[in-house]
C-alpha cells in the first residue's frame with residue numbers, strides 16, 4: 001500500500017514539475033538585486049545582470065544575459081530610462097517573463113541636459129524611495145508566487161523598518177553639518193535624489209548618465225564654481241573612471257583622498273567582501289565619507 005502511494009506521489013510530482021520549482025527572478029543591477037534578495041530570501045532563484053561595481057548606463061549585455069532573461073519568470077527593473085539596453089536584450093532573448101518597474105509611484109526628478117528634458121533614474125539614493133521599490137518588489141513577488149506570500153510580507157516588513165531607521169540616522173548625520181558646508185563634487189549626477197532628500201548640493205562634470213564626457217567649456221565652468229565656492233569635498237564613484245576627478249582635483253587643489261576613501265557608491269554595490277555589499281551598507285559607507293569631506297568645505 002505504502003509503495004503504491006509513493007508511486008502515485010512520484011507520478012504526481014512528474015506531472016506537475018512547476019509546483020515544486022522556485023520562481024526564477026532576474027534583477028537588472030546590483031542594488032535592485034540586493035533589495036529583491038532582502039524581500040525574497042531563499043524562496044526564489046535570483047540572478048543579476050549588471051553586477052557589483054558595474055556601470056548600468058553603458059552596460060553591454062552578453063548572450064549569457066539573454067539566456068538569463070529567457071529562463072526568467074519575473075524581471076525587476078529600475079525604470080526611469082535607466083536600463084536603456086534592456087528592450088533590445090529582452091526582444092533578442094524571446095523572454096516570456098513579467099517585467100516589474102520597481103520605481104513605479106516615485107515622483108521622478110526632471111532635469112534639463114543640453115536643452116533636453118530627461119528623467120533622473122537614481123531614485124534609490126533617497127531611502128524614502130527605497131521603501132517604494134521594496135513595496136513594489138513585495139507586491140510583484142506575492143502576485144507571481146502567492147504560496148510564499150507570508151515570507152515575502154514578513155521579510156518586506158522587517159526590511160522597511162530597517163530602511164526607516166537608517167533614514168533617521170542619515171538625517172542626523174547630515175544635519176550635524178551647517179547647511180552652507182553641504183556641497184559635494186562627484187563624477188556624475190547620481191545623487192540628485194539624495195541631495196533633495198537630505199539637504200546636500202551635488203555638482204558633477206557628467207550628467208545623469210556616464211555615457212558622455214563633458215565638453216571643455218562645461219568642465220571649465222565647474223572648475224570655476226569649485227574655486228569660487230571653495231568646495232573641498234571631492235569624490236569619484238565605484239563604477240566610474242577616476243581620471244576626470246583627478247584632473248579636477250589638480251586644477252582646483254581640492255583634495256581627492258587615496259583609494260577607497262575617495263569612492264562613493266552610486267549606481268552599483270561593492271563585491272560581497274567590499275565595504276558596500278548591500279543597499280543599506282551603501283548609505284552606511286557613503287554618509288560618513290560625505291560628512292567628513294563636507295566638514296572641510
Ligand SMILES: [Zn+2]
Nearest residue numbers: 190208209267
Ligand atoms: Zn548613474
